[in-house]
Amino acid sequence: xxxxRIALDVMGGDAAPPAMLEGAVRAxxxxxxxxxxxxVGDEKIIRDGLAALGCQAAFGVxxxxxxxxxxxxxSQALRAKPxxxxxxxxxxxxxxxxxxxxxxxxxxxxxxxxxxxxxxxEGVRRPGIAVTLxxxxxxxxxxxxxxxxxxxxxxxxxxxxxxxxxxxDCFKVAAPRVGxxxxxEESSKGTDLxxxxxxxxxxxxxxxxxxxxxxxxxxxxxxxxxxxxxxTGNVVLKLLEGFSGFMLELVLSExxxxxxxxxxxxxRNVKKHIDYAEYGGALLLGVQGTVIVGHGRSDAGAVANALxxxxxxxxxxxxxxIVAGLAGGKLAQSxxxx
Amino acid sequence: xxxxRIALDVMGGDAAPPAMLEGAVRAxxxxxxxxxxxxVGDEKIIRDGLAALGCQAAFGVxxxxxxxxxxxxxSQALRAKPxxxxxxxxxxxxxxxxxxxxxxxxxxxxxxxxxxxxxxxEGVRRPGIAVTLxxxxxxxxxxxxxxxxxxxxxxxxxxxxxxxxxxxDCFKVAAPRVGxxxxxEESSKGTDLxxxxxxxxxxxxxxxxxxxxxxxxxxxxxxxxxxxxxxTGNVVLKLLEGFSGFMLELVLSExxxxxxxxxxxxxRNVKKHIDYAEYGGALLLGVQGTVIVGHGRSDAGAVANALxxxxxxxxxxxxxxIVAGLAGGKLAQSxxxx
Numbered sequence: 001x002x003x004x005r006i007a008l009d010v011m012g013g014d015a016a017p018p019a020m021l022e023g024a025v026r027a028x029x030x031x032x033x034x035x036x037x038x039x040v041g042d043e044k045i046i047r048d049g050l051a052a053l054g055c056q057a058a059f060g061v062x063x064x065x066x067x068x069x070x071x072x073x074x075s076q077a078l079r080a081k082p083x084x085x086x087x088x089x090x091x092x093x094x095x096x097x098x099x100x101x102x103x104x105x106x107x108x109x110x111x112x113x114x115x116x117x118x119x120x121x122e123g124v125r126r127p128g129i130a131v132t133l134x135x136x137x138x139x140x141x142x143x144x145x146x147x148x149x150x151x152x153x154x155x156x157x158x159x160x161x162x163x164x165x166x167x168x169d170c171f172k173v174a175a176p177r178v179g180x181x182x183x184x185e186e187s188s189k190g191t192d193l194x195x196x197x198x199x200x201x202x203x204x205x206x207x208x209x210x211x212x213x214x215x216x217x218x219x220x221x222x223x224x225x226x227x228x229x230x231x232t233g234n235v236v237l238k239l240l241e242g243f244s245g246f247m248l249e250l251v252l253s254e255x256x257x258x259x260x261x262x263x264x265x266x267x268r269n270v271k272k273h274i275d276y277a278e279y280g281g282a283l284l285l286g287v288q289g290t291v292i293v294g295h296g297r298s299d300a301g302a303v304a305n306a307l308x309x310x311x312x313x314x315x316x317x318x319x320x321x322i323v324a325g326l327a328g329g330k331l332a333q334s335x336x337x338x
Numbered sequence: 339x340x341x342x343r344i345a346l347d348v349m350g351g352d353a354a355p356p357a358m359l360e361g362a363v364r365a366x367x368x369x370x371x372x373x374x375x376x377x378v379g380d381e382k383i384i385r386d387g388l389a390a391l392g393c394q395a396a397f398g399v400x401x402x403x404x405x406x407x408x409x410x411x412x413s414q415a416l417r418a419k420p421x422x423x424x425x426x427x428x429x430x431x432x433x434x435x436x437x438x439x440x441x442x443x444x445x446x447x448x449x450x451x452x453x454x455x456x457x458x459x460e461g462v463r464r465p466g467i468a469v470t471l472x473x474x475x476x477x478x479x480x481x482x483x484x485x486x487x488x489x490x491x492x493x494x495x496x497x498x499x500x501x502x503x504x505x506x507d508c509f510k511v512a513a514p515r516v517g518x519x520x521x522x523e524e525s526s527k528g529t530d531l532x533x534x535x536x537x538x539x540x541x542x543x544x545x546x547x548x549x550x551x552x553x554x555x556x557x558x559x560x561x562x563x564x565x566x567x568x569x570t571g572n573v574v575l576k577l578l579e580g581f582s583g584f585m586l587e588l589v590l591s592e593x594x595x596x597x598x599x600x601x602x603x604x605x606r607n608v609k610k611h612i613d614y615a616e617y618g619g620a621l622l623l624g625v626q627g628t629v630i631v632g633h634g635r636s637d638a639g640a641v642a643n644a645l646x647x648x649x650x651x652x653x654x655x656x657x658x659x660i661v662a663g664l665a666g667g668k669l670a671q672s673x674x675x676x
Contacts, residue, residue, distance in 0.1 A: 135584065146521060150529050183484060183572040191488050191569055215573040216580025231529055232570055234521040235553040236577060242554025243578060246473065247585045 005098040010041030011067040011085040012105015023303020064088040074108030093289040100290035100310040123326035127286035146234035153196035163225035169316035179213035179223030280306025343436040348379030349423040350443015361641020402426040412446030431627035438628035438648040461664035465624035484572035491534035501563035507654035517551035517561030618644025
């Protein structure tokens with residue numbers, strides 16, 4: 001049972017600790033058992049916070065005396081604060097007291113500690129950060145969003161394979177189409193990295209390779225998995241975030257100028273499509289454990305989503321299937337999820 | 339006078355030739371003299387088209403017997419069609435019968451022919467494609483948007499310098515702030531290219547270097563010029579186009595579902611911010627001549643904007659100032675625009 005637990009970093013994120021605790025409580029309403037959640041952070045704050053919420057659920061609690069701030073240098077903070085909630089979460093997964101961790105805290109620290117301390121899955125060369133967006137009525141997973149900013153072509157091939165397994169296991173896409181983010185459709189387009197990666201992807205019989213896709217095609221339902229290097233991915237992700245906020249503001253002010261009042265419900269419906277809080281966060285694919293790192297400004301709803309998402313990825317045995325898939329070179333050979 | 343003319347590719351673009359001719363006529367309303375416009379394409383089509391518009395203006399006309407299609411391979415088409423309207427436009431600039439060209443046709447062919455046949459400005463290592471977007475109430479110029487997908491750090495420095503001169507000359511920004519698109523603010527962030535470019539930009543006393551800026555900061559008025567490699571730039575540009583269309587559709591359908599009717603005027607106001615047709619197109623900076631290549635789906639309004647924009651760049655002597663600026667290494671030393 002403990003191996004199926006999810007360690008939640010109660011201290012990380014702009015709205016921590018209250019939003020984290022409230023998120024844990026709300027995850028129970030989504031069907032998650034309290035026994036599966038291990039709350040990691042200052043024990044007194046956790047106990048008091050739960051009491052304030054009137055919550056008696058049987059959450060596990062793991063004390064951590066230190067907290068890494070959002071703005072701290074990841075490497076320095078990890079060295080200086082061995083008893084931080086982030087380090088304790090990663091430690092819990094490493095020691096198999098939990099199978100997953102969820103943190104809305106310092107992204108660099110979570111990714112850094114996880115990559116360093118958990119080790120990669122058998123056969124995985126480099127972990128990648130996967131983000132799933134609900135665009136044009138269907139989920140699209142983009143990776144890598146910043147773990148590996150100067151990848152080799154083989155890394156991109158593995159991202160394609162890991163992303164496809166993830167989409168199949170967690171989103172029930174039977175044969176995920178994989179696109180390679182590039183500046184043109186022809187195989188001759190792009191940098192040397194992209195040309196070499198295109199050749200590798202085209203040869204990979206186990207993949208449904210949709211070829212190169214351009215920036216705008218991300219919204220055109222041409223692929224279920226979009227593979228890119230971590231530099232481009234990170235720029236793209238932040239651009240989408242900035243742009244969606246900018247567009248929403250623009251639209252709202254324009255409506256306002258025309259005396260049109262827009263309901264909060266309608267705004268939420270639009271936001272849902274462009275907000276990766278819908279799935280609670282980004283998934284670090286390729287490490288031994290399920291690691292979800294959410295946005296610093298996550299609210300209780302996003303935390304609950306992230307916990308549910310972590311449970312889904314664990315229960316679907318995404319990591320086992322990645323190991324089997326990479327070993328066999330055949331996605332089809334990996335065991336079906338139960 | 340001829341050196342100040344603008345060659346307009348009448349045959350290129352989805353709505354060519356009619357939208358091109360109508361655009362030329364509409365540019366007259368913006369104060370452009372007909373003598374400054376050289377219409378390039380099938381002479382009979384041009385004469386008939388102008389007659390249909392009831393236009394008697396004294397446009398120049400240059401016959402071209404061939405047309406390069408939007409989907410044709412640029413290099414093959416340029417070889418096979420030496421008398422294409424694109425080749426004739428570039429030829430007119432090369433022979434100093436015009437100082438600028440505007441085409442809404444095959445981007446690869448326009449950029450390829452211009453780069454190859456016009457030659458670069460003195461001191462310029464590699465031309466770059468600059469796109470100006472009207473975001474958060476002020477123009478931001480991004481470059482390179484795809485001319486140079488694997489640049490060296492020195493190329494990025496020159497893009498910064500050219501972009502700053504362009505913003506100063508054409509948009510009256512006295513001291514343009516230059517940002518380097520990266521995945522974090524610290525100078526240690528990003529690929530080797532970005533780290534080296536950061537060092538060069540920080541040393542360039544003639545630049546107002548705003549440091550690294552992240553994807554979302556493009557909308558946050560942190561820089562007037564955003565420098566990036568052509569691969570990332572091209573992905574970003576197409577992503578913004580795709581995303582803005584997607585967002586607008588999402589918003590409109592959500593409004594519709596709530597029974598709210600939105601005026602065409604309000605939609606246009608929103609689009610204006612995210613549409614680079616506002617300035618008529620992208621500018622190929624660094625070649626001998628003013629080259630504007632617009633979106634294939636440009637309408638007459640975008641064509642008129644592009645012609646006005648070409649006149650503005652020429653009259654402001656952007657290219658002279660780039661040569662002087664690169665020679666002196668001091669933007670301040672370049673002669674003030676009249």
